Amino acid sequence: MSRDGQQFSTLRRFSASIISVILLIWIGTAGYMAIEGMTPVEALYMTVITLSTVGFSEVHTLSETGRIFTLALIIGGTSLFFFTLSNVATFFLSGEWKNQWERQRNRRMLRQLDNHFIICGYGRLGSNVARELSDKATPFAVIDTDIDKVGAARDLGYIALKGNAADEQILREAGIERARGLIAAANTDAENVFIVLTARNLKPGLHIVARADCEESENKLLRAGAERVVLLYKSAGRKMANLLIEPGVEEYLDELGDAKNLDLTMVQLSINSDSSLEGLSFRQADLSNRLRVSVIGYKLPGGEVHTSPRPSEVIQAGGTLIVIGTPADIDTMQKLATGSHPLPAASN
Known part of the structure; x- marks a missing residue:
């Protein structure tokens, strides 16, 4: 049983x-x-x-x-x-009394979740995604059809729900209306297609990332509504090749993405029209000097991406900056991008 x-x-x-x-x-x-x-x-x-x-x-x-x-x-x-x-x-x-109490507590926590991520599938991929989100103190909920996996997630302190993530009722219980994004990490590509279709129907503006084993499934997942599809074997192959050819670069990127090993964070920030950065060139903004953050990419409002923005290029409202910095500097940068913080004076 x-x-x-x-x-x-x-x-x-x-x-x-x-x-x-x-x-x-x-x-x-x-x-x-x-x-x-x-x-x-x-x-x-x-x-x-x-x-x-x-x-x-x-x-x-x-x-x-x-x-x-x-x-x-x-x-x-x-x-x-x-x-x-x-x-x-x-x-x-x-221990049923404890399990019953934990289930009630889990439901209360689910109702309180807001601006969170939903992880559909707590297998090898889903559990690693949950660990990364937990390390970054990002709220999330787990959905899986296997009660043992749900129990394992709850034992780690995660909010977990037993059910089929392709079921509208289950996604609503996980707070999809309030969610920030969804990761479709079920065991098969067919399951992920149904999950993506259901989630996109319930919340059209939801950010959805899906896993896929076969390249043939990538287009199906994109048509179903996924914004990004991660081909596991293709990604693993690229990483292994980079470790052979440029091991130093790959190790640095790994450390950069691991908040536990390096006190640096990489984020993308949308520039608000109220931001004091709007209308300034990158030379005038001088972010590396004023905030000690490094700009590694700039996406124009129209969607064009500049991996190395020129000093004379003007920062526009609706554009997106990709920056690297310490958590404290990134926090200041986020406030600057939204317009809730003025541009600091340049240090000598």
Whole structure:
């Protein structure tokens, strides 16, 4: 039996025990009222002292039928007591109470997520994406059909949801309306196509990245709505070739992308019309001197990309800068790009 099936069975038996106790008390109370003509309070009193076997005196002498009913109630109550005790022990010893609490906590955290990423599939790729996002303190939620993988993600403190990511209801539970982006990292290209189609239909403006094993699947994923497709074997082949030809450059790029190994961050920033950078040339902005950040690329509002912008090139509203710097300098740069921070004076 699967992990979720076992948990459901334990919880169901526990719930059945509690319901059975309540039902038996109701039957006992109704029985004494019908057989002995007791008031509701007297009948409830008789039922409770009978089931609990505390040995208190009877309300009044019982008839033969009442004694037979009491005997049956004692036998039923004793059997139910041991059944309930066994299920309660199983419920707590199995950790189901903790799992139930964690599921409730997971749902509350899902409702609070905002501007987050959704990782569809917690396999080898999905788990590594989750680790990277976690290292960068970026909010995300995981969706997987395998309860064991969902449990493994939750054990690491991640927000995880069991279900099929191609299901609209599951994506809504993961907060797709509030999400910043989605990673389709399921085991097969066909699954990823359906995930991308569903996600794009639910939120047309969502940033979607999908994995693919076959090159033939790339166009299908792009037509389905993915903005970027990562061909795993092609990417791995390119990286291995670069490690052979230019190992130093590749190692530097790896360190640059690993926030744990190097205190540098590479980000892309959109220039707001209120930014003090708007209308300045790169020479006038002098970002390397004023903010100690390096501009490694500039994307014009029309989409043209300049990997090495000229000093005389003018920064335009709607353009995108790709910069490298320390987290503190990048934070200042983000505020400068949005217009919430003025351009610092150049240092001597």
